[in-house]
Amino acid sequence: MKKKQSYTFKNATVITYDPKNRTFTGDVCIEDGIITAIGADLACKDDLIDANGKLLLPGLIQSHVHLCQTSFRGKADGLGLMPWLESRIWPLEAEHTPESIYQSARLGLEEMILSGVTTVCTMETVHHTGSVFSACEDAGVRAIVGKALMDRGQGVPEKLIQPWDEALSELEELHKEFHDSEDGRLKIAVTPRFVLSCSENLLREAYDFAVKHDLVFHTHASENIKEVESVRSELGCGNIEYLHRLGTLGEKTLLTHVVWPEDGELDLIRQTQTKVAHCPTTNLKLGSGIARVAEMLERGIQVGLGSDGAACNNTLDLWGEMKLAALLASYKSGPGSVDPGKILGLATLGGARAIGWNDEIGSIEVGKRADLIMVNPDGPHWQGGDDWFSKIVYCGKAADVELVMVNGCMLVENGKLI
Numbered sequence: 001m002k003k004k005q006s007y008t009f010k011n012a013t014v015i016t017y018d019p020k021n022r023t024f025t026g027d028v029c030i031e032d033g034i035i036t037a038i039g040a041d042l043a044c045k046d047d048l049i050d051a052n053g054k055l056l057l058p059g060l061i062q063s064h065v066h067l068c069q070t071s072f073r074g075k076a077d078g079l080g081l082m083p084w085l086e087s088r089i090w091p092l093e094a095e096h097t098p099e100s101i102y103q104s105a106r107l108g109l110e111e112m113i114l115s116g117v118t119t120v121c122t123m124e125t126v127h128h129t130g131s132v133f134s135a136c137e138d139a140g141v142r143a144i145v146g147k148a149l150m151d152r153g154q155g156v157p158e159k160l161i162q163p164w165d166e167a168l169s170e171l172e173e174l175h176k177e178f179h180d181s182e183d184g185r186l187k188i189a190v191t192p193r194f195v196l197s198c199s200e201n202l203l204r205e206a207y208d209f210a211v212k213h214d215l216v217f218h219t220h221a222s223e224n225i226k227e228v229e230s231v232r233s234e235l236g237c238g239n240i241e242y243l244h245r246l247g248t249l250g251e252k253t254l255l256t257h258v259v260w261p262e263d264g265e266l267d268l269i270r271q272t273q274t275k276v277a278h279c280p281t282t283n284l285k286l287g288s289g290i291a292r293v294a295e296m297l298e299r300g301i302q303v304g305l306g307s308d309g310a311a312c313n314n315t316l317d318l319w320g321e322m323k324l325a326a327l328l329a330s331y332k333s334g335p336g337s338v339d340p341g342k343i344l345g346l347a348t349l350g351g352a353r354a355i356g357w358n359d360e361i362g363s364i365e366v367g368k369r370a371d372l373i374m375v376n377p378d379g380p381h382w383q384g385g386d387d388w389f390s391k392i393v394y395c396g397k398a399a400d401v402e403l404v405m406v407n408g409c410m411l412v413e414n415g416k417l418i
């Protein structure tokens with residue numbers, strides 16, 4: 001990671017995602033990690049980066065991932081959600097040590113940063129969350145890290161069951177140690193795993209903690225039909241309806257998946273300004289289904305995009321997720337139902353809104369943090385057409401990312417980690 005924080009990109013094709021959604025050819029100046037000027041022929045004096053013929057985009061935002069699961073890649077194929085959790089993921093998570101989880105996180109971050117991800121919103125396991133903060137700190141990425149909260153559940157190893165009061169006091173310690181550290185680059189989230197692994201007490205107390213400290217409340221919800229049926233048979237109502245009854249929906253709540261909302265539940269999400277993370281590859285790989293993203297966007301629900309963990313994807317490539325999200329929306333709601341500009345938005349400004357960080361990231365605007373990526377569109381797979389959004393979503397690849405910057409610090413140059 002290169003610490004210097006002042007640069008000028010010259011003659012880039014800039015996809016801004018500013019309020020006017022401008023795309024223009026020109027310069028972007030960065031001082032001390034902040035975007036200070038955007039325009040043509042700027043007279044910024046700092047280190048010049050020749051971006052002629054290159055695309056400059058807001059850094060990609062992973063709205064849902066599990067860094068602790070990177071080392072489980074290929075160890076849990078061919079299973080649906082509950083057997084996947086019970087027979088593989090939970091036992092593997094229970095075996096993690098602080099060192100193994102750090103290595104798993106670094107590996108996942110390396111893959112993501114090289115592909116242009118500048119922010120991750122990650123749900124970790126029950127223990128060793130401090131190791132993941134350390135990995136994010138060392139890798140230079142912007143991150144919202146949560147410790148999984150689980151105090152009950154069928155098939156959960158004993159090691160992963162933690163009484164809610166103990167979990168909350170650990171959360172308090174993590175909050176004190178890591179929240180807003182590294183120049184505000186690292187934040188903590190409150191992350192109950194899902195309704196089936198959390199008592200009512202845990203969910204209520206965890207949400208109160210999130211509200212008290214103004215934190216994102218991030219959980220899985222309605223990923224799989226069997227999960228939704230189990231919630232209904234245990235609790236007598238819909239999964240998302242249950243979260244609403246407990247008062248845990250709201251503008252800082254991020255629900256991952258929402259493949260199986262029941263009648264009226266998308267309305268609850270919209271009314272409460274709850275956010276959604278869409279993980280298309282995972283939803284197909286675990287055989288869960290296809291989320292109704294076009295409908296969510298039409299209703300004004302903010303949606304981000306995620307790879308989920310490497311144990312259910314099995315890569316952490318948002319370029320692939322963008323293309324798949326576009327294809328699935330076309331299949332589910334008709335061709336053209338979600339245009340490529342909106343799809344790129346899921347991985348940039350929409351993602352920033354989904355994780356509650358759009359005041360600082362998600363677009364290239366003066367005053368925002370310099371989280372940027374430079375992409376080389378010279379390869380044969382980019383040639384033809386003049387719609388950059390279409391080319392980015394349908395043609396772009398992770399390997400086309402040449403430069404990655406977070407907070408004005410260079411993490412990738414010439415396609416290599418530095």
Ligand SMILES: [Zn+2]
Nearest residue numbers: 066220308309
């Ligand atoms: Zn997940």
